[in-house]
Amino acid sequence: MQTLFIYFAVFVAVLIAVDALLRFLRTSMEKQKSINYRMSLLKGDSDRTVVYRQMLKERGLDYGLKHSATNTIKRYVSQSGLRLELGRAAFYSTAVCVVLFMLAMPLGPGLAISAVGAVSGTALAWVALVARRRQQRIRRFITQLPEALDVIVRSLAAGHPLPVSIALVAREMPDPIGSEFGMMSDELTYGTDIDTATRNMATRVGAEEINLLAISLTVQRGAGGNLAEILANLADMVRRRTMLKAKIKAISAEGRMTSWFMLLFPFGLYGMLKLLKPDYFEPLWQSGYGNMFLMSAAALMLIGMAILRKLVNFDY
DSSP states (O other), X not given: OHHHHHHHHHHHHHHHHHHHHHHHHHHHHHHHHSSSHHHHHXXXXXXXXHHHHHHHHHHTOOSSOTTOHHHHHHHHHHTTTOOOOXXXXXXXXXXXXXXXXXXXXXXXXXXXXXXXXXHHHHHHHHHHHHHHHHHHHXXXXXHHHHHHHHHHHHHHHTTOOHHHHHHHHHHHSOTTHHHHHHHHHHHHHTTOOHHHHHHHHHHHHOOHHHHHHHHHHHHHHHHOOOHHHXXXXXHHHHHHHHHHHHHHHHHTHHHHHHHHHHHHXXXXXXXXXXXXXXXXXXXXXXXXXXXXXXXXXXXXXXXXXXXXXXXXXXXX
16 A cells, blocks of 8 residues: 555656746746746737736736735735746645645554644645745845846936836846736836836835835935935945845855754654654653654744844844
8 A cells, every 4th residue: 555655656646847947947948938927918019007907816816905915925925926826826725735645554653643744744845935036036135126127227318207217127127027027017108107106016026125125215205316326326235235145145155954854853853763663752642642752842943043033133
């Protein structure tokens, strides 16, 4: 029976790997054909209104219901840039849940605990995936932001109005900043003021630097001044902020690695002991206190991980 489970797990793993490879190749080909995702949708004289609404629908965005918990979760997921269909997401979830269940069964915690652990592990895997993709996307956006501001500054210096300068960034820069500024350009075209369009982009991206851009534009509109100079100073500040963040990350690398090692070490030790001596933990499970001990240990590990992560995360 276990051999059948292993064959099935290998089949599912290969299927997921092939699907991921095909999607990667297709995405790479699309990137070579167009500068960013929005420009690929606009090929063939597509209506900008239709493309704008399609991108909002793909991201699951709704600028209303600001205080809705559901809308907050949707915005958090949309900030990761994931465009995964419901059917594909359900397939991946089922496959991961089955694989985790089959991996947990030989360890001996019991059928019910294995099922709960598999479902919880699948949910945590999705949360980790969304969080990581969101962090990576925000990091790429912040890295591209100074260059985009430089493009706007040069365009303003050449005499172009601000909406035209923003549209230039949308046409000339890759994702994620190209598509985000493209959506901002569409909103300006449809009559949205620059402050609201910038706040909407901050909602879509989730980067603090966009709030700085919104404040700069708002202050310049109210008090006047040289917008090109303001944006040039903002670009320089974002570059310095990015360098400071990289220095902090390098200094705190040891602490972050230690926190991950302390989190994963108990699981590795348990697996090693289970392989070397399969009946080593049998007295614990037979005593009836195994589940209580397992939940208590997991809670303490999560608390310890949170404390260690707090120690190596700095405000700047």
